[in-house]
Amino acid sequence: MKYRGSTIKVLTIISGPVFGAIITLGTAILLTMILIMVNAPVPFKTLRAFFIGPWGSPWFFGNTLDSIGLLLTASLGVVIAFRGGCFNLGGEGQIYLGGLAASVVLLGGQAGGGADPFGMCCLAGLAALVAGGAMGALTGILKKWSGANEIITSFLLSAALSPMADYLISGPLRDHSGNLLAMPGVPQNRLLLRLLPPSNLSVSFIFALILVTGGYLFINRTVWGYRFRIAGSAPAFARYGGIDPAGCWVPALAVSGALGGLTGFFAVAGTYGRCHLGFPGGLGWNAIAVALIARNRPLALFPAALVYGALKAGSESALLATGLSFETSAFIQAAVLILATVNFAGLLILKPRIPHSRKERESAIVPVRTLRDNQRKALL
Numbered sequence: 001m002k003y004r005g006s007t008i009k010v011l012t013i014i015s016g017p018v019f020g021a022i023i024t025l026g027t028a029i030l031l032t033m034i035l036i037m038v039n040a041p042v043p044f045k046t047l048r049a050f051f052i053g054p055w056g057s058p059w060f061f062g063n064t065l066d067s068i069g070l071l072l073t074a075s076l077g078v079v080i081a082f083r084g085g086c087f088n089l090g091g092e093g094q095i096y097l098g099g100l101a102a103s104v105v106l107l108g109g110q111a112g113g114g115a116d117p118f119g120m121c122c123l124a125g126l127a128a129l130v131a132g133g134a135m136g137a138l139t140g141i142l143k144k145w146s147g148a149n150e151i152i153t154s155f156l157l158s159a160a161l162s163p164m165a166d167y168l169i170s171g172p173l174r175d176h177s178g179n180l181l182a183m184p185g186v187p188q189n190r191l192l193l194r195l196l197p198p199s200n201l202s203v204s205f206i207f208a209l210i211l212v213t214g215g216y217l218f219i220n221r222t223v224w225g226y227r228f229r230i231a232g233s234a235p236a237f238a239r240y241g242g243i244d245p246a247g248c249w250v251p252a253l254a255v256s257g258a259l260g261g262l263t264g265f266f267a268v269a270g271t272y273g274r275c276h277l278g279f280p281g282g283l284g285w286n287a288i289a290v291a292l293i294a295r296n297r298p299l300a301l302f303p304a305a306l307v308y309g310a311l312k313a314g315s316e317s318a319l320l321a322t323g324l325s326f327e328t329s330a331f332i333q334a335a336v337l338i339l340a341t342v343n344f345a346g347l348l349i350l351k352p353r354i355p356h357s358r359k360e361r362e363s364a365i366v367p368v369r370t371l372r373d374n375q376r377k378a379l380l
Contacts, residue, residue: 016364024293025156027308032311032332034317039328053317054310062199066271068309069205070263074287075294075301076208076215077259081136082296083219084252085232086143086150087247091260091284093158093165094135098128098261099268100165101180103275104173106186106268117189124190125265132261133254135161140250150253158284167278192270194312202270213335216298227271228252260284286312 033047039312040046048147054064074091102124108115135157142148175184219225228248231238235245263283268275290308294300315332 021063022218025304028307028311028335028339030123030313031089031335035328035332035335038086040318040322041323044157046318048317049321050314053321055357056315056317058196059199060313062196063311064313065196065205067201067313068305069201069208070266070271070283071287071290071305071309072208072212072301073204073259073266074283075290075305076212076298077256077263078288078291079294079298079301080215080259081252081256082291083229084230084248084256085235086249086252086256088136088139088253088256088260089151089288090135090139090154090158090257091287092134092280092282093162093284094257094260095280095284096158096162096165096278097135097264098132099264099275099279100168101261102133102265102268103183103186106190107184117187120190121192121269124269127263128265129258130261132264133258136220136257136260137250137254139257140253142244143253144249150249154253162242169275175274180276182274188267190269191273192266200271202266204266204270207266212298212301219298235325249255263287285368 032050036050037043038047052062055061076097077091077094078088105124105127106120108120136154139150139154139157142153143150169183170181173183175182177184192204195201195203195205217225219229227238227243230241231243231245231248232252238245264280267279267283272279286308290301290304293304293308309333
């Protein structure tokens, strides 16, 4: 190995997605405490309701975990799209249309009453996957064959189809026996199993954990996952290695949309028990925030969804318990979303050090191949 004179520059690259996520979440919590101390009528009581309220009873605890499960499933869809080289802004509509399709299936055949409840749940989940996946696949097809920007097309497709779902829910499919703008309630034997009644926590939370773990194993432990993430993070390098990056766009967006549709199924069959007007309530946008906090790493979705879900549930708990203003609650969530877009530590490049002794110089020599491997790992 050769080095120039007595000066050797040592470049150490540290991948910092975890460090950046910690800074993001820590800053969000600190900002939350400051806002509550300044704006709340009873600061310490509000802080207690904010941080302890979501876990203070089985009902609150179960509902908080249920919302975290929905965030995990939806944010995994955002991560899959991003790792495939795309960005999906249509999650809100995909969740909405997926829940609507699942509700139509779950409510079908009630007159006969002979349908297998488990089979109907599986069929409803499949319908949600197809509805959301079709929206995502259409976006990918437009990107691949016409060069349309998937950020614009996914958002516009969601914005165009959501009013159609509003019309169906509040019009032809509405349950006219009540004042709620919603479809009829799903029969009890077709709902997902509740894990902690009377809360909304259902087996969808377990499915969400399995899906995120499976997404991590696929991306990081399989040959197809390696090709997938290489095509998304380094298209030029992928082409040099014989991988077509454009071939990943349609599958990435289709799977992303399918996970959004599955989230709608979980919400309808597990959380609410019916499909009502506007039931996503910003869930698709919250999922983007969680994915950004996790820096698009599947395993990092667990702490990101936990903290973000707890912050959201804490805002609602403080709003109900101590009269925290709605504007403050909304501002807290907006601040977390803004912080999630800031890359505090994408790559940390340490300042080069000049070794003095011969032993230091020999130990400081880093093979070029090792540096390239570190750089590639940092990008992935």
